[in-house]
Amino acid sequence: MGLITSCCKPSASDVITPDSETRRRQQVEAAERRRKQEAARGVKDPERVKRMQQKSLEIEQREKEMQQQGGASLKWTTE
Known part of the structure; x- marks a missing residue:
């Protein structure tokens, strides 16, 4: 039996x-x-996740810009 399988295998050379x-x-x-594959594990729509991450980064950048420009001043009024 060893002869049959040995003839089918290629030699090392x-x-x-x-x-x-x-x-x-x-x-x-x-x-x-x-x-x-690791990044998409457990995620049904990886493109949606990328879009959401991009959107959150844009929001953070806008917030930083607003803070540098003095920010949006919120005023409390009481009557």
């Missing part, structure tokens, strides 16, 4: 390994895929 640059590129692509 027949296996072609990619050069270092190709291997690095593949590793970077795999890492990017893993990062995207």
